[in-house]
Amino acid sequence: MLKYLFKRILLFIPTLLAISLLTFFISINAPGDPVEVMLNRADGSGESQSQKSARDKDYAELRHKMGFDKPLFYCSLTDETVSDTLYKISKIKHRTTLKRLSNKYGNWENVSLYYKNIQEMESILHSFETSFENENDCDIKGKILIVQTAVNELYNQFEEEKINTIIAQLRSYDLSIKCDDSIGGGPCVTIDIASLEKKFQKLVSEKNSYTKYIPVIHWYGFNNQYHRWITNFLTGDFGISYQDKREVSSVVYAALGRTLGISLLSLVLAYLIAIPLGIHSAVKKGTQGEKTITTTLFLLYSLPNFWIATMLVVFLCGGDYLSWFPTPGSAPIPDDSPFWYKLTEGAYRLILPLFCWTYGSLAFISRQMRGGILSSITQDYIQTARAKGLDENQVIRKHALKNSLLPVITLFATIFPLAISGSFVIENIFNIPGMGKLSLEALYARDYPVIFTVMMFTAILTMAGNLIGDLLYALVDP
DSSP: OHHHHHHHHHHHHHHHHHHHHHHHHHTTTTOOOHHHHHTTOOOOTTHHHHHHHHHHHHHHHHHTTTTTTTTTSSSEEEEEOOOOTTOOOOOOHOOOOHHHHHHHOOOHHHHHHHHHHHHHHHHHHHHHHHHTTTTHHHHHHHHHHHHHHHHHTTTTTTOOHHHHHHHHHHHOOEEEGGGGSSSOOOEEEEEOOHHHHHHHHHHHHHSSGGGGGSSEEEOTTSSHHHHHHHHHHHHOOOBBBBTTBBBHHHHHHHHHHHHOOOOHHHHHHHHHHHHHHHHHHHHHHSSHHHHHHHHHHHHHHHHHHHHHHHHHHHBBBBBSSOOOSTTTTTTOOTSOOOOHHHHHHHHHHHHHHHHHHHHHHHHHHHHHHHHHHHTTTSSSHHHHHHHOOOOOHHIIIIIHHHHOOOOOOOOHHHHHHHHHOOOHHHHHHHHHEEEEEEEEHHHTTHOOOOOOHHHHHHHHHHHHHHHHHHHHHHHOOO
């Protein structure tokens, strides 16, 4: 048994590794810039030099804190056009443009010189803005704003025709501001468009189409984003929620406790009810009682749980009809209430959601149990047990039941992961702040740290369910 368990765990580890890699690479390719989302700021166009400096400083600090200033993985397989330090460029849009330029022209050195020239122009323009921010000359300020917009557009362009168009526009502007244009005198600054144009023409003229076909492996070691992410995950640090800036661990654990409690209770109830019903249906096959049970279970199974939940809320939770149960979203139970009041009131509030969570699986589990019993009682060893004079209950309980549990165990391996994912519909209808409701809200808000943490937990629990199912198989397999 221990040897079997050890083999299953050995399979568990590489599967978990593969799932973590998949989750990580989906997360880094999710739309949007997570640093900008955390800062809750726009792209910063039209801001003053002091505002830009403060924003860039905040961006760099938060990017470092979140670990995004590291390479993605332990190593990378690219071509010669891609720099091994591209990850150091802070802005995602800038990295994307530079990567496309490198791939198109095959010369990272020239791409880097061109990019630095754009940065220098941007810095000079912001210096212009600082020098004249207290002036009343709208012409000067308007000129600076127009040129800033054109220069910022260069960060997003990688097509030769569009870049040449922007450079031509910049050439058409008067980009020199004399000292006497500023009240009381100001700096004499001129933006050198010729230098930018020269560097871009050099990039185009020295195009190398062959470097993109030369593979290159870069090794970064353990100081990378994936290593940091998986290490933090294994130690319980799941990052910061984009939505409310709380730690994801506190958000997820609070919801997980509620969902696990209801889901596991539902699972236990489903098996405690469905297994005896399945045995009864097999033993009493063809009787009126068996037909009634089967019809009732399949009737419940055919009704969607969201419809049943809605009907129960409408007709049993106040309003124009019965008020047997509290309305979803009612005031929470006070913390200073006696223990027995908390227990009874909590159980009372769980009756309807627990019913909606459980009834759908009763028909399926009971039919599997019924089929297993009917298959077992036709076997030779059952006939032998009967021939020895054993009571029918003993035959079913001691001989047929063990074999019949195998398909039910298979169901357990598939039902168990639902204990964490919860029910999106049920939790939202009954306003239960569990994993299902949390996941739905995170999807609406694009709260990716929460989404991918739930994804990892669900994957782990799925593997755990399969592992437990395999172990139970080994225990009950005669």
